[in-house]
Amino acid sequence: MRITDDGILDSARQIASPNCDARPAGSAVELIVIHNISLPPGEFGGPGIVELFTNRLDPGAHPYYREIANHKVSSHFLIRRDGEVIQFVPCEKRAWHAGESSWRGRSRCNDFSLGIELEGADDVPFEEIQYAKLAALVRALKEKYPIADVTGHSDIAPGRKTDPGPNFEWGHLSGVKP
Ligand SMILES: [Zn+2]
Numbered sequence: 001m002r003i004t005d006d007g008i009l010d011s012a013r014q015i016a017s018p019n020c021d022a023r024p025a026g027s028a029v030e031l032i033v034i035h036n037i038s039l040p041p042g043e044f045g046g047p048g049i050v051e052l053f054t055n056r057l058d059p060g061a062h063p064y065y066r067e068i069a070n071h072k073v074s075s076h077f078l079i080r081r082d083g084e085v086i087q088f089v090p091c092e093k094r095a096w097h098a099g100e101s102s103w104r105g106r107s108r109c110n111d112f113s114l115g116i117e118l119e120g121a122d123d124v125p126f127e128e129i130q131y132a133k134l135a136a137l138v139r140a141l142k143e144k145y146p147i148a149d150v151t152g153h154s155d156i157a158p159g160r161k162t163d164p165g166p167n168f169e170w171g172h173l174s175g176v177k178p
Contacts, residue, residue: 002140006092008091009077009087012086012087013084013087014086017053017095019072021094029091030145031109031112031114031150032141032149033109033115035164039051039052039057039064040064044120050086053075074089075095076088076091077115079119079133083129085137094110094111095114096110098157101153103149103155116134120164123165126167135175135176
Protein backbone atom coordinates (compact mmCIF):
# COMPACT_ATOMS: atom_id res chain seq x y z
CA MET A 1 0.00 0.00 0.00
CA ARG A 2 1.15 3.51 -0.83
CA ILE A 3 -0.41 6.95 -0.38
CA THR A 4 0.00 9.32 -3.33
CA ASP A 5 0.83 13.02 -2.97
CA ASP A 6 -2.89 13.72 -3.43
CA GLY A 7 -3.71 11.55 -0.43
CA ILE A 8 -5.06 8.62 -2.39
CA LEU A 9 -4.39 5.00 -1.38
CA ASP A 10 -3.24 3.43 -4.62
CA SER A 11 -4.77 0.01 -3.99
CA ALA A 12 -8.14 1.15 -2.63
CA ARG A 13 -11.45 1.21 -4.45
CA GLN A 14 -12.40 4.89 -4.74
CA ILE A 15 -15.95 6.03 -4.04
CA ALA A 16 -16.12 9.81 -3.61
CA SER A 17 -18.11 11.18 -0.68
CA PRO A 18 -19.42 14.74 -0.85
CA ASN A 19 -19.23 14.88 2.96
CA CYS A 20 -15.80 16.48 3.27
CA ASP A 21 -14.12 19.84 3.06
CA ALA A 22 -10.73 21.49 3.35
CA ARG A 23 -8.69 21.06 6.51
CA PRO A 24 -8.01 24.32 8.35
CA ALA A 25 -4.84 25.99 7.13
CA GLY A 26 -1.76 24.65 8.82
CA SER A 27 -3.31 21.48 10.30
CA ALA A 28 -1.09 18.47 9.82
CA VAL A 29 -2.50 14.94 9.78
CA GLU A 30 -1.43 13.68 13.20
CA LEU A 31 -4.08 11.25 14.38
CA ILE A 32 -5.75 8.07 13.13
CA VAL A 33 -9.20 7.30 14.56
CA ILE A 34 -10.52 3.72 14.42
CA HIS A 35 -14.28 3.19 14.18
CA ASN A 36 -16.71 0.37 13.54
CA ILE A 37 -19.90 0.60 11.53
CA SER A 38 -22.51 -1.78 10.15
CA LEU A 39 -25.74 -0.97 8.35
CA PRO A 40 -28.27 -2.09 9.24
CA PRO A 41 -26.66 -2.44 12.70
CA GLY A 42 -25.17 -5.90 13.11
CA GLU A 43 -25.61 -6.86 9.44
CA PHE A 44 -22.61 -7.11 7.17
CA GLY A 45 -22.03 -7.03 3.42
CA GLY A 46 -24.87 -4.75 2.29
CA PRO A 47 -24.72 -1.39 0.51
CA GLY A 48 -25.83 0.71 3.52
CA ILE A 49 -22.44 2.12 4.55
CA VAL A 50 -21.56 3.27 1.04
CA GLU A 51 -25.06 4.72 0.66
CA LEU A 52 -24.76 6.62 3.97
CA PHE A 53 -21.38 8.11 3.09
CA THR A 54 -22.64 9.17 -0.34
CA ASN A 55 -25.99 10.57 0.87
CA ARG A 56 -27.96 7.90 -0.96
CA LEU A 57 -29.36 5.97 2.02
CA ASP A 58 -33.08 5.19 1.54
CA PRO A 59 -34.89 6.17 4.77
CA GLY A 60 -37.60 3.65 3.94
CA ALA A 61 -35.25 0.68 3.59
CA HIS A 62 -34.87 0.03 7.35
CA PRO A 63 -36.35 1.62 10.51
CA TYR A 64 -32.91 2.75 11.69
CA TYR A 65 -32.22 4.47 8.37
CA ARG A 66 -34.98 6.97 9.07
CA GLU A 67 -32.91 8.31 11.99
CA ILE A 68 -29.65 8.62 10.14
CA ALA A 69 -30.47 9.11 6.45
CA ASN A 70 -30.01 12.88 6.70
CA HIS A 71 -26.70 12.67 8.59
CA LYS A 72 -23.84 14.10 6.57
CA VAL A 73 -20.97 11.81 7.52
CA SER A 74 -17.99 10.10 5.95
CA SER A 75 -14.66 8.54 6.72
CA HIS A 76 -11.47 8.41 4.74
CA PHE A 77 -11.43 4.61 4.64
CA LEU A 78 -13.65 1.59 5.15
CA ILE A 79 -12.27 -1.92 5.58
CA ARG A 80 -14.96 -4.45 4.83
CA ARG A 81 -15.29 -7.89 6.42
CA ASP A 82 -13.57 -9.50 3.41
CA GLY A 83 -10.65 -7.08 3.62
CA GLU A 84 -11.69 -4.81 0.75
CA VAL A 85 -10.48 -1.27 1.34
CA ILE A 86 -12.67 1.59 0.08
CA GLN A 87 -11.57 5.23 0.18
CA PHE A 88 -14.25 7.93 0.32
CA VAL A 89 -12.21 11.07 1.03
CA PRO A 90 -8.61 11.93 0.06
CA CYS A 91 -6.35 12.14 3.12
CA GLU A 92 -5.58 15.77 2.32
CA LYS A 93 -9.23 16.66 2.94
CA ARG A 94 -11.24 16.66 6.16
CA ALA A 95 -13.73 13.80 6.45
CA TRP A 96 -16.66 14.04 8.86
CA HIS A 97 -16.21 11.02 11.14
CA ALA A 98 -15.28 12.11 14.66
CA GLY A 99 -17.92 14.68 15.57
CA GLU A 100 -17.53 16.44 18.92
CA SER A 101 -14.23 15.07 20.16
CA SER A 102 -11.02 15.79 21.99
CA TRP A 103 -7.50 14.36 21.80
CA ARG A 104 -4.71 15.48 24.13
CA GLY A 105 -6.68 18.62 24.91
CA ARG A 106 -7.35 19.49 21.28
CA SER A 107 -10.97 19.56 20.13
CA ARG A 108 -12.46 19.06 16.63
CA CYS A 109 -10.42 15.98 15.84
CA ASN A 110 -11.68 15.91 12.24
CA ASP A 111 -9.37 18.87 11.56
CA PHE A 112 -6.19 16.84 12.07
CA SER A 113 -7.20 13.18 11.85
CA LEU A 114 -7.91 10.37 9.45
CA GLY A 115 -10.93 8.13 10.00
CA ILE A 116 -10.78 4.40 9.36
CA GLU A 117 -14.03 2.46 9.66
CA LEU A 118 -13.97 -1.31 10.12
CA GLU A 119 -17.17 -2.99 9.03
CA GLY A 120 -18.25 -4.51 12.32
CA ALA A 121 -20.13 -4.12 15.56
CA ASP A 122 -19.10 -3.67 19.19
CA ASP A 123 -20.24 -7.19 20.14
CA VAL A 124 -18.72 -9.10 17.21
CA PRO A 125 -15.04 -10.04 16.72
CA PHE A 126 -13.33 -8.50 13.72
CA GLU A 127 -11.87 -10.62 10.91
CA GLU A 128 -8.13 -11.39 10.74
CA ILE A 129 -7.99 -9.96 7.20
CA GLN A 130 -9.38 -6.67 8.53
CA TYR A 131 -6.53 -6.43 11.05
CA ALA A 132 -3.99 -7.26 8.35
CA LYS A 133 -5.31 -4.56 6.02
CA LEU A 134 -5.58 -2.07 8.89
CA ALA A 135 -1.97 -2.63 9.94
CA ALA A 136 -0.77 -2.20 6.35
CA LEU A 137 -2.86 0.95 5.96
CA VAL A 138 -1.56 2.48 9.19
CA ARG A 139 1.99 1.70 8.08
CA ALA A 140 1.41 3.42 4.72
CA LEU A 141 -0.19 6.45 6.39
CA LYS A 142 2.74 6.78 8.81
CA GLU A 143 5.12 6.88 5.86
CA LYS A 144 3.23 9.88 4.48
CA TYR A 145 2.01 11.85 7.51
CA PRO A 146 3.38 12.77 10.97
CA ILE A 147 1.03 10.37 12.77
CA ALA A 148 1.46 10.73 16.54
CA ASP A 149 -1.24 8.32 17.69
CA VAL A 150 -3.80 5.72 16.64
CA THR A 151 -6.86 5.88 18.84
CA GLY A 152 -10.45 4.73 19.05
CA HIS A 153 -13.53 6.84 18.50
CA SER A 154 -14.58 6.01 22.08
CA ASP A 155 -11.28 7.46 23.34
CA ILE A 156 -11.83 10.88 21.76
CA ALA A 157 -15.61 10.98 22.39
CA PRO A 158 -16.03 9.10 25.69
CA GLY A 159 -19.59 8.70 26.90
CA ARG A 160 -20.90 9.52 23.44
CA LYS A 161 -19.29 6.81 21.29
CA THR A 162 -18.40 3.17 22.01
CA ASP A 163 -16.64 2.11 18.81
CA PRO A 164 -14.46 0.32 17.87
CA GLY A 165 -15.69 -1.56 20.94
CA PRO A 166 -14.36 -4.19 23.34
CA ASN A 167 -13.74 -6.74 20.60
CA PHE A 168 -11.16 -4.57 18.87
CA GLU A 169 -7.74 -6.09 19.58
CA TRP A 170 -5.16 -3.29 19.79
CA GLY A 171 -2.39 -5.86 19.89
CA HIS A 172 -2.74 -6.26 16.14
CA LEU A 173 -1.33 -2.74 15.83
CA SER A 174 1.50 -3.16 18.31
CA GLY A 175 4.09 -3.26 15.53
CA VAL A 176 2.81 -0.17 13.74
CA LYS A 177 1.18 2.06 16.35
CA PRO A 178 3.35 5.10 17.22
ZN1 LIG B 1 -17.15 6.01 15.16
